[in-house]
Amino acid sequence: MRTIQFYRRDSRNFHLLYPLIFLSGLSSLIYEIVWIRQASFVFGSSTLAMSTVLAVFFLGLGLGSWLFGRIGGTVKQPLLWCAGIELLLAVNGLCTPALFAWADNLYGLSYRHFDTHSALLLLIRASLVGLLLLPPALLMGGTLPLFCRQIIHDPARLSAKLSFIYGVNTVGAAVGCTVTGFLLLPTFGLAASLQVAAGLNVLTGLGFWRLSNKVEASAPITPSQPLEPYYNRRLLLLAGWLFFMIGAAALANELIWARFLSNFIRNSVYTYTITLAVVLIGTAAGSLLLGPYFDNSKQPKALLISFSVLQALSATLLLLLTHLPAPIWQGLQPWGLLPFILLMLPSTFIAGASFPLLNKIVTQQTESASKQIGMMTAVNIAGCIVGSVLTGFWLLPHVGLDAGILISSAWTLAAAWLAIMFASSKNTPAFKARASIYGGLSVWLLMLLWSPVRIPDDYLDPDDELLSITEGYNSNLAVVLRDQVKTLLIDRLWQGVETSNYQVMVAHIPMLHFPDAKDVLVIGLGAGNTARRFLRYDIKQLDIVDIEPRLFEFTREHFPSRWMNDPRVNLIAEDGRNYVKHTGRHYDFISVEIGQLDRPGVSVFYTEEFYQQAAAKLNADGMICQFVPLSFLRPAEFASVLKTFLAIFPNAQLWYNTDELLLIGFKGDIRHLSPEGFGKVTEEPSIGADFDLNYWGGDSYNLNSFPVFLGSFLASGAELNALANIAPATHYTDDKLQLSYSVSDFQHTDQRASALVPFIQRHLTPITAAVTAHAAPGMDLQTAAQVRDSNLADIIATDILGASTAHDSVESRIQRAQRALQINPKNIDAQDELQRYSPAEELKL
Secondary structure, X not given: OOOOOOOOOOHHHHHHHHHHHHHHHHHHHHHXXXXXXXXXXXXXXXXXXXXXXXXXXXXXXXXXXXXXXXXXXXXXXXXXXXXXXXXXXXXXXXXXXXXXXXXXXXXXXXXXOOOOOOHHHHHHHHHHHHHHHHHHHHHHHOHHHHHHHHHOOOHHHHHHHHHHHHHHHHHHHHHHHHHHHHHHHHHHHHHHHHHHHHHHXXXXXXXXXXXXXXXXXXXXXXXXXXXXXXXXXXXXXXXXXXXXXXXXXXXXXXXXXXXXXXXXXXXXXXXXXXXXXXXXXXXXXXXXXXXXXXHXXXXXXXXXXXXXXXXXXXXXXXXXXXXXXXXXXXXXXXHOOHHHXXXXXXXXXXXXXXXXXXXXXXXXXXXXXXXXXXXXXXXXXXXXXXXXXXXHHHHHHHHOHXXXXXXXXXXXXXXXXXXXXXXXXXXXXXXXXXXXXXXXXXXXXHHHHOOOOOOOHHHOOOOOEEEEEEEOOOOEEEEEEEOOEEEEEEOOEEEEEOOOXXXXXXXXXXXXXXXXXXXXXXXXXXXXXXXXXXXXXXXXXXXXXXXXXXXXXXXXXXXXXHHHHOOOEEEEEOOHHHHHXXXXXXXXXXXXXXXXXXXXXXXXXXXXXXXXXXXXOEEEEEEEEEEEXXXXXXXXXXXXXXXXXXXXXXXXXXXXXXXXXXXXXXXXXXXXXXXXXXXXXXXXXXXXXXXXXXXXXXXXXXXXXXXXXXXXXXXXXXXXXXXXXXXXXXXOOOOOOHHHHHOOOOOOOOOHHHHHHHHHHHOOOOHHXXXXXXXXXXXXXXXXXXXXXXXXXXXXXXXXXXXXXXXXXXXHHHHHHHHHHHHOOOXXXXXXXXXXXXXXXXXXX
16 A cells, blocks of 8 residues: 655645635636736737637646646645735735736837737737736736645545546635626726725635635645546647647537527626626536535446446537527516526536546646646646637638537537547446537437538528628628618618618718818728728828628628728728727827717726727827717716816817717817808719718608708807716716716617707707807808707607517507608608508508
């Protein structure tokens, strides 16, 4: 019988150790989420930038696990080491703002000297991320091997102990993720969240230090049963490869689930938090509930058979759940967390159980437990890195979601088959495991040859005719025929059409103020309806930035695109906020064409820091224009948007452009309009044709009439400042991103725009304030005022029509149309709706 030297710790103190392990996991996830957000402000939130951040973070965890696993066996006081790690993390956490500011300055210098996608800039970004995140991530990765060194001493209970350590730490991580996403960031902000995490580190470190003083080493003891020679090179290599495979599958599945859910759940600022929390809860539950049972098996081959069955089940569930008919998942949308739980919990439960299972196979000698677990964790994390990079950069954008599901499940089945090939022998039959693999393979072939659902095609509105669909790096892109008009959808949300509509005014209203602008920046391409209008003016350069790299070619293929070949056009696949912050170029005009406020990443264009960065990139007499989408905003949010904007651009105007108002800021004095200037611009045929457009009332209200056009002017000066004070308002900042949280409950039936109209009506600026002094006396101000009143009334009318749902009865639709016409009798959409559902038509239905 072999004697093992190890230390028996006082079991009375263990009940204090596990809460500290919990707190360690909690603080680690606070840091991870905060770092990801802070990194997005420095390096951008494009797929490439965020993948670099996550890859470096995981790399640090893996290196820490491997390094501390190797030295853990020689550590006599692992809890003292844990205390040191926690205190170092606290120091790092408090220094994080200064460190990110330093990296921001260096990255900005590099950004201005290299192409946005040059290999050297990518290397600089990766290096800076490494300097920021590798040291703390390495420390975090070292805690698990040290915990194992402290607690695991009995080989007969290795799986139970490891599953409890891993499970408790992961539960802490799930709580940290949830608390950070739902409480700390929205309520206290980034800086305060870091301080909370640092405080937890200090508390946890002091706890480890006190326990290390209470736990005493004792004489070596002999295990109650002999150890069998499990440890051999072949088995270790097999387990390592299996660890790598399940790590790759786990991260691939996490990205696949997120993309799959976006087909029927509208992404919000909370989506990432919910997804990560469910993954962590499932992982913890699998480890805690199934891990102890693996101690009952003394043969590694039997454990491999269990592993094989679990992986085959995981692959089968992924295939079956994602290929349920689309109406089933769409019907679950109102059920909140239920779709996340049903889709992700089964597979993450299995992944959590697989961690102690595989470690049980290779770790039977307790003096090597820390080393083996550290090494296997590092291999697992390496798989996570490879899985996330391949899925994000190849599988989803180049192969597609449906094929990605098939490839990921095939990979998992391959892991199950590899395990069973090693485990099968005459003495170890594996009929059940083989049957589970054959069952999974049968389901795989069925979904390949005959699937009950087309992903993502079947999740689009059935009333739309699908013309084309592709999957980008960040989102799904589709072109549909909606009411016989070719329409662009991004993640099922309307982004533009091929025909001229109100979007063209996003270019023309500002350019009428500054027709001599030469350098123009547009953030957000859409269908190109706005961007191409700038080329009708005498500009020198038009830079168009969009975060989705595939959108440029997709728009070129399906929408009018000859303008993209204009030598003045420069298409930039980049995060718009990051580009504005770091570019060395300066512009006469910046147009921010991002308005669906509940989408993740949009609110960063409504903070004081962004406006400061934009002002710094404007020339002395430059202008900026931004959407104010009323349908998303309550009075306090509307006031806050205006207050934040006015803090940087006090000279500003508010213009009507349907319920997506336009907020125009002037770096210098406000530029005024005149009938002569309007006529001179619109007499150009290519520009004037766009003004043969009306918002709601037929040709008699076309915008080619200067008084009708002026009816879109709403407020400036004292009245605009008064609108910024209609409700308690706050300055939106990067630290809290308040807007992203407050609009996350948006529903298209809310009719928020209607609630804002009375406030605007009470604070209208005289129309003469929009024109030059000499032009005012001869103008038809009465027509302009009447049109302005009708414009505001039409916001309410449109809100009434927009509140309808697919389940509304014909009678309900008729009533809505009648109510809309009472508000604005000229509303053509309401007239069409009433005509469509006339009594004669109702009889047919």
